[in-house]
Amino acid sequence: MRIRFRFRAIPFVATVLLVALGIALGQWQDRRAAGKIAMQEQLAARAQEAPLLLGPQPVAAPTFQRVRVRGSFVQDWPVFLDNRPQGGRAGFYLLMPLRIAGSDLHVLVARGWLPRHAGEYGRLPPFDTPAGEVTLEGVAKESMGKVMQLGTPTPLAPKSIVQNVSVGQFAASSGLKLQPFFIEQTDPARPGEQLVRDWPAPALGADKHKGYAFQWYALALMALLFFVITGFRRGSKQND
Known part of the structure; x- marks a missing residue:
């Protein structure tokens, strides 16, 4: 055989x-x-660079680049991005427009994370917003990510709780002139802000x-x- x-x-x-x-x-x-x-x-190389100073002129989205801007928050236009858990807890990202000093141009700032009240979906968490002009630093991003959209999206308005939002949608609803990107604020939270700024690393x-x-x-x-x-x-x- x-x-x-x-x-x-x-x-x-x-x-x-x-x-x-x-x-x-x-x-x-x-x-x-x-x-x-x-x-x-x-x-990683961009994280070591000096922050880009944002002024009164629109700029192309400097994705994942550190930026610095001076301006004042538009306090009557907070928006809460829902389904943003952190540390095993449900919560929101607080999104607010910042008017850039010396111009009518704004930039959307993700100021940080806030916990949601258990069993009270519509109850908004407390937070403080600094008055007057502030200087802040953060990382520029084209979007704040997308989560699953359940049901019909809520019309965007001040103090809305929404799943997702784009710069164009925010500009159309608020009537504000905006830079074409978001800023994830990275400065340490000030006393009373009650915000957590522990942003997830980009998952590539x-x-x-x-x-x-x-x-x-x-x-x-x-x-x-x-x-x-x-x-x-x-x-x-x-x-x-």
């Missing part, structure tokens, strides 16, 4: 296609992971893409091994 390999055309073609597909998709995921790693390195997902790449490469390898192993069979010399 001896073991010999039997070549079969259809399984061979199917194996070649699966191996090619697995390698191609694995390489694609590797490239996506490399792009995310490069972005992480870029964000490089490890996720590495995991996907491994799965595609594993698929290619398994297809090849299956073809080779199932191609061998036992036979006798008389059958040769």
Whole structure:
């Protein structure tokens, strides 16, 4: 008795296609992971740069760049972004427009996190807002992230509790002229503000893409091994 390999055309073609597909998709995921790693390195470099000073002129969104601005909060336009848990507790992000000093231009500032009262959805948490002009620092972001929208969105108005909001939506509802980005304020909270500024790091997902790449490469390898192993069979010399 001896073991010999039997070549079969259809399984061979199917194996070649699966191996090619697995390698191609694995390489694609590797490239996506490399792009995310490069972005992480870029964000780390930006965090070490001096903050960009915002003035009365509109600027392009300096995504994830540190910024500094002086101005006064529009105290009658707070908005609460819902479904923003922190430390296992339900809560809101407090969003308020800041009028940039010496101009009619504003920028939306995410001032921090506030806890929600248990069992009282409509009850807003207390917070203080500094009067007059203040100087603050933070990180510029194109959006505050999106969460699942349940039901019809609430019309945007002062003291609204909303799931998501965009700069354009806020500008249309408030009539304010806005910079095209948000600022996540990073200054230490002042006495009485009752705000938590422990912002989540941006999740770029490089490890996720590495995991996907491994799965595609594993698929290619398994297809090849299956073809080779199932191609061998036992036979006798008389059958040769």
